[in-house]
Amino acid sequence: MKKIVVLAKQVPDTANVTGDAMKADGTVNRAALPAIFNPDDLYALEMALTIRDKIGGEVVVITMGPPKAAEILKHSLYMGADRVMLITDRKFAAADTLATSYVLAETIKKIGSVDLVLAGRQAIDGDTAQVGPQVADKIGLNQITYVSVLREFNDEYLIVERDGEVQTEVIKSGYPVLLTVTGQANTPRYPNCRRMLQYFRADVKENFDTSEISAAEAKGWIIPAYSLEDLGLDEDRCGLKGSPTKVHKIKNIMLKGGDLKMYGTKPTNIKQLVRDITKVYVEVN
């Protein structure tokens, strides 16, 4: 029986910036990007569910974000999470990794006696890969980052492969431990139909009519939300206030229009392309 916490984040789908999301000036229209479950976090959730399904226990998915982030918690319920927690408060806004990890670590401490914390390797909006390790530091957990294979696990320990960039490391650790998981680790399961029927109305309390609330509670549809005050956090360590890094300036990336030479697809055009490639290669050398 293990108590497993999964750290998840809702992110803008920055990996699929299609034509619609590009403005005429070549910059990205951020508002046009859909919000998705951070891809790496799905591998972390799948790993948590795999472990629970075999040795028993509870999977708790935590996310910090605006009320809309409850969408990924609903998806977690569909996949099989036992419990979800939305950590939401305007005072958490503009948190950097230090402030975010403080809030998440304190939440995990409140849950108490957690054996395993799983996080995605990194989020696709910030790409820092820092929150997982910083949570481990604050709770005083052992950590293994870049976990690419879950080889073996039982009540006593787990054995994983770590992608050490130049080498693959086979590592054994007891509990408690925090792992950050890469996309090589598994294939996240599809939402379970029965659970979708069960939780399709799951949402934060404020989105239910007052008359519906007691019925929704009975059905487990209310996604519990926790504020700074609920968690008894130090406001000075949260959000912008608790973030040592500040954004000084933001610049949209614009594609520079180049001296583009286009070729047709007829064999003679391709022949010319091959010739020109060779010529250009000689020129730049």
Place this chain on the structure above:
Amino acid sequence: MKSIVFIEKNPVTGRLRNVSIELTYKAYTLSKPLKGEVTGVFAGDALPEDTDRLFQYGLDRLLYFTDERLKHLHSIAYKHILEAMIQSEEPDIVLFGATHTGRDIAPLIASSLKTGLTADCTQLYVKNYKDKGNILFQVRPAFGGNILATIITPDNRPMMASVREGVMLLPEEHPNHPHKMELFPVDFNESWVKSEFLSVVPKVKKADFNSAQIIVSGGAGVGSAGNFRLIRELASALGGEVGASRAAVDFGFVDKDHQIGQTGSVVRPKLYIACGISGQIQHRAGMEESQKIIAINKDPEAPIFKIAHMGVVGDLNEIIPVMLRYLKEEG
């Protein structure tokens, strides 16, 4: 402006990671104009074979601690040792390579020191900021690389940043400092060793982008692992290396070692031939410094054409075989 650089050894070769040398020189350019020292911090089982190279790129001193138990990445042990070294120096700036090792340890130290850490910086410079004096400006791509953010850590010290290998360039002419190595005494605590390393297998590096003059890359548009054979054949016909976008890797067309872009390698070849790659910003971040870019893509609106020098709108599965035929004819 005192800088510290995390010195990392490649555990397979026993030599310095290139990024450690790149960051040593970067730290030198940041600190020297302001009369600051550049100190390296190293922990491991033994010093890198080529440690002296650091002194050829501006390192003033190296603090080191070696212990057999540091043969493997025991994150907690590394954190305690490096943190003690950093604290003893009271630096303004601390730079880490954004390797899988640097990204494992640096966040632990930043968390413990309650300071800011800016990941994957592409530019670093020091400038006066309001009443804060000289601080580090850290430029990094964010939001999937669609924006460039300048991040500052105005009120905390040290200001920590990580940088990926190949991003900061080394100069042809460089400073040469006398060796100054100092053993940093550490009372190694056995409780820092929390994992057991059962085995370690060096990875066969399938792609060598460092020396590649020509790179032929395939993306989602290649369509299948079978079609990816065409990318390999074109690379081989041109004497180049095979690259890939993240999509091609995610679809399983090709091994992850070939991935170019924000989460793969950063490359600067003479010729970069992008086949079936739309040119998402994440990919461009790894290749747009290439001298000449050639794009083959079905979609005339694909962003790759905005940075390409030569382009063909069409199906690469029809175009590449024709290219291969002419390359053979030309001998």
